[in-house]
Amino acid sequence: MRRVTDTHNLTWQVSPDLLGIVNQAGVFVETNPAWQTVLGWTEPEIRSMVFTDFLHPDDMDRTLALFTSLKAGEPALHFENRYRCKDGSYRWLSWVAVPEGDIFVCSARDVTKDKANVRALQSSEDEAALREQFIAILGHDLRNPLAAIGSAVRIALRQSHDEKIAATLKAIDGSAERMAKLIDTIMDFARARLGGGIPVDLRRVENLQKGFECVVDEIRIAHPERKFETSFKFEDVLVCDAARLDQLLSNLVANAVTHGPQDEPISVVTDKADGSFVLSVGNSGNKIPGDVIPNLFKPFERTEEGASLQGLGLGLYIADQIAKAHSGELNVTSSEDRTVFTLAIPLERKS
Missing domain, CATH: 1.10.287 (Helix Hairpins)
Structure with missing residues (x-):
């Protein structure tokens, strides 16, 4: 029967772990092919050095202490240190070393990825x-x-x-x-x-109109020079977070105030279409460039220099996140003379 230290056996040749035999001087007198696969060193190169030549400087003292223990007959189990590759990089190795007569039989597993x-x-x-x-x-x-x-x-x-x-x-x-x-x-x-999305408190809400009217009134008071046209046609029950939808509407209307011309009205409409609650906010003005639209709902994005969405460029982003928290979608269409943001929330939520 062959011994474990027989370097001609099949396990020695094909093992992905580094196998070696170290003498009392600290030289790996025998190594398997995995050494070259993992570290890049050939067997003659390894024999020309002692094990300390491979060590990371920070691991030197404790590895020398371990080698002293091995000489005293104590095995080493799952000892980790870093060995230098031929290209100058380092790999973390987890060692098992056992004294056997005047030699030490070692195996090491590459745990760099685990680290x-x-x-x-x-x-x-x-x-x-x-x-x-x-x-x-x-x-x-x-x-x-x-x-x-x-x-x-x-x-x-x-x-x-x-x-x-x-x-x-x-x-x-x-x-x-x-x-x-x-x-x-x-x-x-x-x-x-x-934190994984804006939190919402979903409840059955029978009257969204009241909250929406308050939102528009607040912005109207802050901007008395602007005209607002509202049409609240949605009268069904909606499972939603009413306060969050008020916030969404406030962000959309504030955005329309910022980007729409002062002499043109801002429209706010609710309705039901294709099994969904629909809220739209529209304003006149220049067309949003096609290359800008894909970034509108990203944080800290602005459609023009100096524009402000909630002061931070977050208004449309947060509105979009509120829509997603309701399993809905917020989209925008923009022509040469009008831009409309539309929220659609399914009346029947998917389980």
Whole structure:
């Protein structure tokens, strides 16, 4: 019967693991073909060096300590270190070494990919923790002091002040409100990009019109110079998150205000078509270039220099994410004189 150390047996020749016999001087006097496959070294080259010539400098001390233990008769199990390849790179190897008389019989498995996978998993876990910290900072550490500022300003506004101070307090209150909206927008973006989509609370809603009217009225008050035309024809029940659809509509109308001409009306229409709830927001103006449309729903994209969507270029992106969270689609059509954004949500959700 052949011994394990017989270098002519079939296992020695075809094994994908590195097999070797090391003498007391630390020289691999016998190696199998896997050494050249994995590390690139030929057998004569390996015999001309001691094992420390292959070691990564950071692994030197502990590997020498292990070799001392081997000489004392103690086997080594699953010891990992890095061996230099002929091209100068390093591979992680997991060793099993057993003393046998005055030699050491060794086998090593290449675990470089396993190490990379562990690092990638750790990186993903670190990213998840960072994501949670980021959202927590936005949701609590920034929002709370901002709310305190707003409350303090509103209390101060109840007191008598001269016109200049009153105007300053109102400006602070308005800035605080805009900052709060920006925080909401950034949180939605963080959840959508890092947390698997914008969360929605789906319920049966019997009257979407009331919320939509409030959205249009708020924007009308902020832009008294603009004209809005509404036609709310949808009267069925819709399973949706009404607050999120209000947010979607607000983003679309704000976008129309930004890009449509001031002397032309903005239309807001709801209806039912092809088994879907349909919401459309249209405005007159220049045609959106064909090369721009594919990027409209990407974050931080703007259709023209200096334009602002929720201040960050996130309005259309968040609107699109809200649509997807409802199993719906948000599309845009643009001609030479009119642009229309259309949301379609199936009335019967797929299980």
